[in-house]
Amino acid sequence: xxxxxxxxxxxxxxxxxxxxxxxxxxxxxxxxxxxxxxxxxxxxxxxxxxxxxxxxxxxxxxxxxxxxxxxxxxxxxxxxxxxxxxxxxxxxxxxxxxxxxxxxxxxxxxxxxxxxxxxxxxxxxxxxxxxxxxxxxxxxxxxxxxxxxxxxxxxxxxxxxxxxxxxxxxxxxxxxxxxxxxxxxxxxxxxxxxxxxxxxxxxxxxxxxxxxxxxxxxxxxx
Amino acid sequence: xxxxxxxxxxxxxxxxxxxxxxxxxxxxxxxxxxxxxxxxxxxxxxxxxxxxxxxxxxxxxxxxxxxxxxxxxxxxxxxxxxxxxxxxxxxxxxxxxxxxxxxxxxxxxxxxxxxxxxxxxxxxxxxxxxxxxxxxxxxxxxxxxxxxxxxxxxxxxxxxxxxxxxxxxxxxxxxxxxxxxxxxxxxxxxxxxxxxxxxxxxxxxxxxxxxxxxx
Numbered sequence: 001x002x003x004x005x006x007x008x009x010x011x012x013x014x015x016x017x018x019x020x021x022x023x024x025x026x027x028x029x030x031x032x033x034x035x036x037x038x039x040x041x042x043x044x045x046x047x048x049x050x051x052x053x054x055x056x057x058x059x060x061x062x063x064x065x066x067x068x069x070x071x072x073x074x075x076x077x078x079x080x081x082x083x084x085x086x087x088x089x090x091x092x093x094x095x096x097x098x099x100x101x102x103x104x105x106x107x108x109x110x111x112x113x114x115x116x117x118x119x120x121x122x123x124x125x126x127x128x129x130x131x132x133x134x135x136x137x138x139x140x141x142x143x144x145x146x147x148x149x150x151x152x153x154x155x156x157x158x159x160x161x162x163x164x165x166x167x168x169x170x171x172x173x174x175x176x177x178x179x180x181x182x183x184x185x186x187x188x189x190x191x192x193x194x195x196x197x198x199x200x201x202x203x204x205x206x207x208x209x210x211x212x213x214x215x216x217x218x219x220x221x222x
Numbered sequence: 223x224x225x226x227x228x229x230x231x232x233x234x235x236x237x238x239x240x241x242x243x244x245x246x247x248x249x250x251x252x253x254x255x256x257x258x259x260x261x262x263x264x265x266x267x268x269x270x271x272x273x274x275x276x277x278x279x280x281x282x283x284x285x286x287x288x289x290x291x292x293x294x295x296x297x298x299x300x301x302x303x304x305x306x307x308x309x310x311x312x313x314x315x316x317x318x319x320x321x322x323x324x325x326x327x328x329x330x331x332x333x334x335x336x337x338x339x340x341x342x343x344x345x346x347x348x349x350x351x352x353x354x355x356x357x358x359x360x361x362x363x364x365x366x367x368x369x370x371x372x373x374x375x376x377x378x379x380x381x382x383x384x385x386x387x388x389x390x391x392x393x394x395x396x397x398x399x400x401x402x403x404x405x406x407x408x409x410x411x412x413x414x415x416x417x418x419x420x421x422x423x424x425x426x427x428x429x430x431x432x433x434x435x436x437x
Contacts, residue, residue: 007330011319018318018357079312080327086278088304088333222281 004089005097012101022070027109030063034117045122052121053131053182060110060135061142061171065164067106068146071098072154072217085221095217096210099140099147107139127182130191134181137198138174144202144209145170151216174201225411229256229381230291230305232277232413238285239272246272247434250286256381257408259424260415264434270417271311273434274386277415278308290382304333307377308384313370317359321345321369324358328373336376344375348399367391374403383407385416 016023037055038048075081084094114135115128123131149167153159181194237250246269254260262270275281277288279295279302288295295302315324322341329336345354348368358366371388383404389397397420404414405425 003335004330004333007327007335011316011323011327014323015316015318077312078316079310079314080316082280082308082310082312083314083328083331085280086303086306086308087331088300089331090300094331 001089001093004087005093008084008094008097009101009104012098013104016101016105022067023105023109026063026067026106027113029066030059030110031113031117033059033062035120038120048121049123049186052118052123053134053179053186055121056114056117056131056135057138057175057179060114060139061168061175063110064106064139064142064146065167067102068143068150068163068167069160071102071147071150073150073159076154076221081217081221085218091214091217092211095147095151095214096206099143099210099213102147103140103143107143111135111139123182124186127185127191130185130195131182133195134178134191134198137195137202138178141174141198141201141205142171144205145174147213148209148216151213151220154217154220156220174198177201226256226379226381229411229413231255232382232415233289233292234277234286235289236286237273237276237283237288239269239276239281240284241269241272250432252430252432254413254415254430255428256411256413258413258428258430259404259408260413260430260432262415262417262432262434264417268434270434271386273432274308274310274384274415274417278306278384279303280308305380306382306384307332307373307380308386309370309373309388310386313366315358315366315369318357320355320357321350321361321372322354324369325372325376329376332373332377332380334377334379340376341372344372345369347375347403348372349396364391364393364396368396371396371400371403374400374407378407378410381412383412383414383416385414387417387419389418389420 034056037051041047072081085091087094111132115132118128118131146167149163153163153166156162177194177197181191184194185191232254234250234252238248239246262273264270272281276283290298290302314328322338325341326336342354348371350365350368353361353365358369361369367390374383388400392400401424408414
């Protein structure tokens with residue numbers, strides 16, 4: 001079974017390498033959206049410092065939405081999804097492997113580049129790690145929750161818009177806690193409480209979301 | 223040729239299928255034992271693919287159930303799927319992967335990992351020598367179908383094959399190869415279900431036929 005999971009992760013990463021434009025689109029979208037804010041609200045350092053965590057988090061949310069459509073759609077179109085549904089591995093595990101690969105492709109690059117973007121906002125350097133950690137805990141949760149939405153809207157007309165309507169409200173708690181972590185750190189309260197909460201959310205979503213997505217996949221491929 | 227151990231019979235009990243408003247078939251019963259071939263005939267839209275998808279467990283029948291060795295396949299799940307090879311309408315091939323990589327992934331997912339040498343041999347058997355390391359996107363429609371069907375040559379231990387239009391897009395030589403593969407598998411004691419518009423010449427101990435328009 002582990003061989004099958006390794007194989008799914010390897011396959012998805014290999015596909016991402018061969019279609020690297022898909023990965024770059026998400027990353028560039030994130031960079032551009034974040035960079036638009038200083039241009040839009042003006043160069044007041046105090047204001048930029050205040051809005052930095054929120055802006056970076058909202059941009060990460062939108063960027064991860066952008067990548068969600070592709071999580072199952074291409075596998076559905078070419079029939080490889082059917083082979084996963086009929087695989088020897090429980091579907092929930094296969095879906096978990098796919099979500100992990102999806103996060104490595106679309107979430108991890110955002111986490112890694114976020115400290116650089118935060119510097120654009122003159123975000124205090126000593127708190128950069130809180131912001132990065134909050135994204136490191138938060139973006140996998142976004143992928144996990146998004147997988148359920150992507151599975152539910154698979155094969156529907158206008159799936160993209162529907163997916164946003166379905167999933168963005170569910171992202172709200174992650175956004176509030178995630179952006180709150182960096183805010184709390186800057187205001188001297190320490191972001192540990194929020195980071196722990198994000199960690200708890202991650203464990204919870206990691207345990208349940210793949211199975212929910214698996215059930216949704218079975219329903220939407222009927 | 224070694225017999226497959228642990229074969230069971232596939233049994234359809236009172237299957238009904240309604241898609242949308244349309245009733246495709248109702249009260250369908252059949253039993254497929256080891257070594258038997260079931261050919262499903264019918265015009266386009268008569269529910270052949272739906273019946274195959276129900277037999278695989280991809281689609282829930284409106285009423286009735288499919289049993290493998292006497293147990294409902296919806297309860298068996300992975301236990302049933304481990305013994306099944308399904309080649310559907312879609313080729314289940316990733317355009318960006320090579321033929322070898324595609325088969326490697328398919329076999330690993332099915333729980334029977336294969337070495338590159340075995341995969342190469344299966345591809346050669348289907349007449350794809352020299353295409354092993356080409357990305358699937360440059361292959362023709364018929365060649366892609368051959369890659370999908372090369373899975374059959376790698377799944378000789380599976381007691382049940384379900385094939386949806388296996389001969390579509392194939393040339394005469396490839397049809398011949400695939401018919402041989404199916405006949406060999408039947409002689410090993412596996413059961414095979416297929417839909418086809420061709421009058422397939424496959425030697426089987428027992429050949430059943432279901433005509434969906436007649437039901």
